[in-house]
Amino acid sequence: MDTNIANSNLKSEDYFINMGPQHPATHGVLRLLLTIDGEIIKKVEPDLGYIHRSIEKMCERDSYQQIVHLTDRMDYLSSHINNEAVCLTVENALEIEVPERVKVIRTIIGELTRLASHQLWWGVMGMDVGALTTYFYGFRDRELINDIFEETCGARLTMNYNIPGGLMFDIHPNFVKRTKDFIAHFKTKLPEYDRLLTGNVIFQKRMKGVGILTKEDAISFGATGPVGRGSGFSCDVRKHHPYSALDKVTFKETLRTEGDSLARYEVRIQEMWESMSIIEQLIDNIPEGDFKVATNAVIKLPKGEFYQKVETARGELGVYVVSTGTKNPYRLKFRSPGFSNLSLLNHIAVGGKIGDLVASMATLDIVVPDIDR
Amino acid sequence: MSYFGNIYRGIKTLLTGMSVTGKYFLTSRKGAITQQYPDNRDTLKMFDRFRGEVVMPHDEVNEHRCTGCQKCEIACPNGSIEIIWDRQVDPETGKKKKMIDQHIYHLGMCTMCGLCIEACPTDAIKWAQNFENSVYDRSYLTKVLNKPGSKVKAGIED
Numbered sequence: 001m002d003t004n005i006a007n008s009n010l011k012s013e014d015y016f017i018n019m020g021p022q023h024p025a026t027h028g029v030l031r032l033l034l035t036i037d038g039e040i041i042k043k044v045e046p047d048l049g050y051i052h053r054s055i056e057k058m059c060e061r062d063s064y065q066q067i068v069h070l071t072d073r074m075d076y077l078s079s080h081i082n083n084e085a086v087c088l089t090v091e092n093a094l095e096i097e098v099p100e101r102v103k104v105i106r107t108i109i110g111e112l113t114r115l116a117s118h119q120l121w122w123g124v125m126g127m128d129v130g131a132l133t134t135y136f137y138g139f140r141d142r143e144l145i146n147d148i149f150e151e152t153c154g155a156r157l158t159m160n161y162n163i164p165g166g167l168m169f170d171i172h173p174n175f176v177k178r179t180k181d182f183i184a185h186f187k188t189k190l191p192e193y194d195r196l197l198t199g200n201v202i203f204q205k206r207m208k209g210v211g212i213l214t215k216e217d218a219i220s221f222g223a224t225g226p227v228g229r230g231s232g233f234s235c236d237v238r239k240h241h242p243y244s245a246l247d248k249v250t251f252k253e254t255l256r257t258e259g260d261s262l263a264r265y266e267v268r269i270q271e272m273w274e275s276m277s278i279i280e281q282l283i284d285n286i287p288e289g290d291f292k293v294a295t296n297a298v299i300k301l302p303k304g305e306f307y308q309k310v311e312t313a314r315g316e317l318g319v320y321v322v323s324t325g326t327k328n329p330y331r332l333k334f335r336s337p338g339f340s341n342l343s344l345l346n347h348i349a350v351g352g353k354i355g356d357l358v359a360s361m362a363t364l365d366i367v368v369p370d371i372d373r
Numbered sequence: 374m375s376y377f378g379n380i381y382r383g384i385k386t387l388l389t390g391m392s393v394t395g396k397y398f399l400t401s402r403k404g405a406i407t408q409q410y411p412d413n414r415d416t417l418k419m420f421d422r423f424r425g426e427v428v429m430p431h432d433e434v435n436e437h438r439c440t441g442c443q444k445c446e447i448a449c450p451n452g453s454i455e456i457i458w459d460r461q462v463d464p465e466t467g468k469k470k471k472m473i474d475q476h477i478y479h480l481g482m483c484t485m486c487g488l489c490i491e492a493c494p495t496d497a498i499k500w501a502q503n504f505e506n507s508v509y510d511r512s513y514l515t516k517v518l519n520k521p522g523s524k525v526k527a528g529i530e531d
């Protein structure tokens with residue numbers, strides 16, 4: 001055979017590989033189509049829809065009270081905050097003013113949810129980069145928060161504690177004590193997180209300079225939450241558009257300018273301190289009063305369009321309701337943080353190794369049911 | 374930064390992390406939150422508000438509080454509750470009154486949202502803390518909540 005022909009036959013083609021849908025590092029059923037050259041990533045294409053449950057369409061069928069429990073199943077790690085988003089939308093549309101007690105309790109449980117979510121993220125993120133110990137430590141501390149939820153709300157994950165007009169029932173008598181105990185406990189554990197993982201030389205090498213996202217790209221991709229703040233994009237809804245009792249507390253919005261995986265990691269660790277500080281400011285003076293205001297059994301929103309955004313553990317969740325004045329929404333759209341944050345995965349992973357893709361995907365902290373809905 | 378300085382710093386960070394894990398290795402059972410689940414069944418007590426399954430409490434003379442108003446059925450987001458009712462003559466007043474024949478609860482479909490219990494005007498249904506619901510066939514998860522021969526307690530109106 002002529003050598004020239006042999007050489008032309010050796011022309012390399014793109015090599016495709018599937019990552020997922022059942023890969024542990026994809027955090028659920030997410031399929032990534034990788035185009036690779038050796039171990040260098042040329043393209044990442046997320047393939048969505050494996051757990052699409054058409055929650056938005058189901059919302060058009062359900063009454064406003066019933067919609068709340070569906071949002072538990074979107075971003076299940078910040079279910080309370082999702083519930084709050086729907087309830088705030090309905091309350092704003094009906095122009096209901098909920099009691100101060102409700103606002104404070106919602107904020108406390110919301111921040112506890114954020115803590116629990118970040119603890120779980122810290123655990124699985126360590127595991128993604130090869131540190132199995134973090135998984136157990138993260139879950140150990142999260143268990144205490146889940147106990148608080150179980151005692152007060154009745155469930156550990158899908159709580160459905162909010163209803164339009166307030167809360168389903170009052171807090172449990174043990175709630176304040178348990179929360180204080182947890183904060184005291186976790187203040188001794190969080191420095192251990194730093195000693196175990198943050199300073200670790202292997203971890204630093206895996207994280208520093210990996211998956212860099214500039215501020216301009218963060219804004220144009222719609223990145224929110226710790227992903228946006230790790231790139232210096234000030235996007236904390238709690239700071240810019242405070243809801244519930246967040247206007248009564250003082251806290252710092254954590255910003256990093258590096259934009260790499262380590263910056264996103266540090267933002268979340270710092271957010272845990274801020275969340276604990278918010279809870280401490282509120283837990284001692286929960287105002288007395290009712291835990292809900294009476295609403296009609298059949299809630300009918302006035303005709304029009306309503307939007308409310310909240311800050312979940314992953315970023316900005318928006319609820320957009322179009323109402324025609326009936327007991328069901330005409331259209332309900334969720335702007336979920338996970339979807340926008342996933343969209344920049346291709347941007348930050350191209351040119352890196354497969355191992356870097358796992359590390360930067362872990363710091364995006366995606367929850368697939370939130371993306372697919 | 375020198376070559377050996379790098380090595381020294383690297384080893385130091387590893388030892389710092391190992392001091393954390395070593396502490397827990399030596400005091401492993403202290404403060405452990407793992408529950409020895411099937412072995413601790415006798416002492417395991419769930420929280421009062423824990424949502425295990427919906428039950429309808431009956432008193433000692435086999436009377437419940439359900440009037441058959443169907444508010445729970447309407448509140449349920451996915452049709453886990455079906456109420457079969459008819460009108461029967463009330464022996465005290467002699468008038469026809471709505472009464473439940475069967476209060477059917479599909480535990481296999483229930484999402485534990487709690488809206489039915491919230492909606493009940495007479496507190497006829499409540500949460501039970503039982504969570505061991507695994508059965509061999511799905512049909513066992515469909516339950517009739519009112520006991521056979523039971524009737525509504527006198528004086529309960531919605």
